[in-house]
Amino acid sequence: xxxxxxxxxxxxxxxxxxxxxxxxxxxxxxxxxxxxxxxxxxxxxxxxxxxxxxxxxxxxxxxxxxxxxxxxxxxxxxxxxxxxxxxxxxxxxxxxxxxxxxxxxxxxxxxxxxxxxxxxxxxxxxxxxxxxxxxxxxxxxxxxxxxxxxxxxxxxxxxxxxxxxxxxxxxxxxxxxxxxxxxxxxxxxxxxxxxxxxxxxxxxxxxxxxxxxxxxxxxx
Numbered sequence: 097x098x099x100x101x102x103x104x105x106x107x108x109x110x111x112x113x114x115x116x117x118x119x120x121x122x123x124x125x126x127x128x129x130x131x132x133x134x135x136x137x138x139x140x141x142x143x144x145x146x147x148x149x150x151x152x153x154x155x156x157x158x159x160x161x162x163x164x165x166x167x168x169x170x171x172x173x174x175x176x177x178x179x180x181x182x183x184x185x186x187x188x189x190x191x192x193x194x195x196x197x198x199x200x201x202x203x204x205x206x207x208x209x210x211x212x213x214x215x216x217x218x219x220x221x222x223x224x225x226x227x228x229x230x231x232x233x234x235x236x237x238x239x240x241x242x243x244x245x246x247x248x249x250x251x252x253x254x255x256x257x258x259x260x261x262x263x264x265x266x267x268x269x270x271x272x273x274x275x276x277x278x279x280x281x282x283x284x285x286x287x288x289x290x291x292x293x294x295x296x297x298x299x300x301x302x303x304x305x306x307x308x309x310x311x312x313x314x315x316x
Contacts, residue, residue, distance in 0.1 A: 100125065100162045100188075102148030102178045103169035104135045107194060111168065112139065123157050148178040151185055159186040168194040176200075179209045244303050245273070252293045256312075262287040267308045270301035 097120045101108045104126030112122045116139075124139070125148040126132045135143040146153040148167065159165065165182035167175035175193040182188040195201050195214040204212045250256060256264065261272060275285045276296040283289070291297070301309060 097121065097163045098158070098161060099123070100148075100154070100157060100159055100165045100182070102165065102167040102175070103194075104128075104131050104143060105168065105170060107168040108166075109135060109139075111166065112142065116142070123162075125153065125157060149174055149181070151181055154178075154181055154186060159188060162186070162188050164188065164190040164192065166192045170194075170196065172196055172200050176204055176207065176209065179204070180207060183208050243300055244306075245298065245300050246306065246309070248297045248299065248309065250291055250293055250295045250297065254293070256291050257293050259291060260287065261285050261289045261291065264291075265312060266299070267301060267305040270299055270305055270309070272297055272299045274298040 099115055099120055099122050101112055101122060101124045104112075104124045108124055108126070112124050115122050122142050124135060124143045125146045126135060126143060127145065127147050129145060132143055132145040144157055146157070148154065148169070159182055162182070165179060165188045167178040169175055169178075172193075172195055175195070179191040179193050182191050190211075191209050192211040192213065193204055193209045195204060195212045196216060198214050198216050201212045201214055261275075264272070266272070272285050274282055274297070275289055275291070276282045276298070277292060278294060299309070
C-alpha cells in the first residue's frame with residue numbers, strides 16, 4: 097500500500113516507522129527544512145520537503161497513485177486542505193486527518209474526510225468516564241460513519257437499576273452488545289439480563305442517538 101503522510105512531526109515520524117516496518121511504501125511531506133534534515137538522516141529518501149496543501153507538490157510525489165493520505169500536522173486547517181486535495185483532485189480512496197479541536201470534526205466529515213482522529217476528544221473521553229454527568233463514552237465510530245460503539249456506566253440513581261434489559265427503551269437501530277458487571281465481569285447479555293448500579297453497558301447505535309441514550313440512562 098502506498099501511503100502519503102503530511103507532516104513529519106512526532107506523530108508523522110512514528111507512524112511512518114511503523115508503516116515502513118510493516119512493508120508499506122511511505123512518503124512523508126514536511127515543510128520545515130530543519131525537521132526534514134532530521135528525518136532524512138534516519139528515514140532517507142521517503143522524506144520530501146514540501147507543502148502538503150499545494151496540488152503541485154502532491155502531484156510531484158505521486159499522490160494520484162496513493163492508496164491513502166494521512167494528514168497529521170498540528171494545524172487542523174492544513175490537514176483539512178490536504179485531505180480535500182487528495183480526495184477531490186487526486187481521487188485518493190482513503191483520507192485520514194488528525195484533528196486538534198474536537199468541534200472541527202463534523203466539518204471534516206461534512207467535507208468528505210473519511211476518518212478523523214482527535215487526541216483531545218480521546219483524552220476528554222477518559223476524563224468524562226470518571227464524571228457522573230457524562231455517562232456516555234464513545235468508543236468507536238464504524239467505517240460507514242453512521243454507527244458508533246459507545247460505553248455507558250449506569251449511575252447509582254438510574255431508574256433502570258434492577259430491571260431486565262428488555263425494559264430498555266433503546267432508540268431504533270440500537271443494540272446492547274456487552275454488559276460488564278463488577279461482580280460477574282463481562283457477559284453477553286440476553287433480554288433477561290438484570291442491570292445493576294455501576295454496570296458498564298457497551299452498545300452500538302446510530303450516531304444521532306447518543307443524546308437519547310444519555311437521557312434514558314440518567315432519568316430518575
